[in-house]
Amino acid sequence: MALVKDITCVQAVRLIGDYLEGALSRRDRRRLEKHLAACEACSGYLEQMRATIALTGTVGPGDLSEDALDALMEVFDNFRREGESEA
Ligand SMILES: [Zn+2]
Numbered sequence: 094m095a096l097v098k099d100i101t102c103v104q105a106v107r108l109i110g111d112y113l114e115g116a117l118s119r120r121d122r123r124r125l126e127k128h129l130a131a132c133e134a135c136s137g138y139l140e141q142m143r144a145t146i147a148l149t150g151t152v153g154p155g156d157l158s159e160d161a162l163d164a165l166m167e168v169f170d171n172f173r174r175e176g177e178s179e180a
Pocket residue numbers: 101102103105128132133134135136
């Protein structure tokens with residue numbers, strides 16, 4: 094997984110909901126976009142969210158369900174493992 098100094102993946106995921114609603118400040122949006130550009134896990138999550146919104150037409154109130162978080166952490170674990178096996 095890419096090392097991103099500005100914000101962590103957990104912070105990025107929290108920002109993505111607001112990002113998709115256009116509720117982020119310009120500064121936060123730039124930080125998030127920087128993270129997304131460097132982090133496959135989070136950009137993949139953003140794509141998933143976009144697909145979900147396309148289907149349901151809505152984003153939740155900004156809270157992730159436990160299931161969604163579990164699924165996300167699994168994705169991050171896989172990325173981490175792939176990185177380790179390469180090292
Ligand atoms: Zn990330």
